[in-house]
Amino acid sequence: MPELPVHRLVLSLLVIPLALVAACNGGSAADSNDGASQTTTQTTPSTDSDPSAGGPAASGELTGVTVTGAVDTEPKVDIDTPYSVDQTTVQVLEEGDGAPIADGNQVTIAYVLANGGTGRVLDSSYERSQPLVFQMQSGGIIPGLYSGLLGQSAGSRVAIAVPPDAGFGAAGNPQLGIEPGQTLVFVATVENVTEIPDTAQGEQLPPPADLPTLEVDGEGVPQRFVADGDEPSDLKELEVVTVIEGEGPKVQPGQTLTVQYLGQLYPDGEIFDQSWTTGQPFGFQLGTGGVIPGWDQGLSGQRVGSRVILAIPSDLGYGEQGSPPSIPADADLIFSVDILAAG
Secondary structure (H helix, E strand, O other): OOOOOHHHHHHHHHEOOHHHHHHHOOOOHHHOOOOOEOOOOOOOOOOOOOOOOOOOOEEOOOOOEEEEOOOOOOOEEEEOOOOOOOOOEEEEEEOOOOOEOOOOOEEEEEEEEEEOOOOOEEEEHHHOOOOEEEEOOEOOEOHHHHHHHOOOEOOOEEEEEEOHHHOOOOOOEHHHOEOOOOOEEEEEEEEEEEOOOOOOOOEEOOOOOOOOEEEEOOOOOEEEEEOOOOOOOOOOOOEEEEEEEOOOOEOOOOOEEEEEEEEEEOOOOOEEEEOHHHOOOEEEEOOOOOEOHHHHHHHOOOEOOOEEEEEEOHHHOOHHHOEOOOEOOOOOEEEEEEEEEEO
């Protein structure tokens, strides 16, 4: 894998890809979101301890950390080094009046990340005009960032000191310039907090006549596709059908989407992957090659809140190589995808 630029590497380590969360917790290949994802390996924060390592965050002044600058500008962070804490500690620098962050929300933050041991700034979202968008889940972001942000209101700016056991573990992360035992210091501005619905919500549209029928349970959760014999035996091109049209904005390449999905061998073969059974939606960036081409092409331009059926020919899926053991070579695929949020 080519070496990532420093800022992309930092982002990839702060937010554990949801595709890997199930695997880190001992889930099987069938529930690790590998049906759509093209990424199979990635360095992640230490998982030697429980995702809540370090315990709940404590409130208090970060003596030795000075933050200056208006809440809507990039903060300047000065640290009396070496700086360290034994417990994740949060100082509210500016209290917002928006919605508080709850587990499961989609959260947008602008941030500066510094090494408490050296005072060096490791990353700043302000330099890229690209805030961090993620779903708030224990085990989905590094533990100290999770506990430090939980309950903070939109519009707030907070300073969060994260000890090693709630960050990258006792070994640190030399690749990022974090040595063993060093504390991380985040200054984060909560730009947006969005409650994510459980399923697609919008206008019901007629199901496709030439594709297998999607069966759902009493709560509207997809269960499986069932063929009736009238659909084509194989797919020649990508077919995209919206069966629930949401009222949200149209999604664009580069946005981070949060979705629930079910994936099955076309027309009604094995269910090889789904997010519904893991209890965790799947997050990915659209249009960057992180998912199979059928997803990047088929979901672009769809509205948030929609349920979309993607019938994907093999050349826009896993092609001649397949994805053993669950997806054979040259397999056509069919997905139901609920677009719950986009940032």
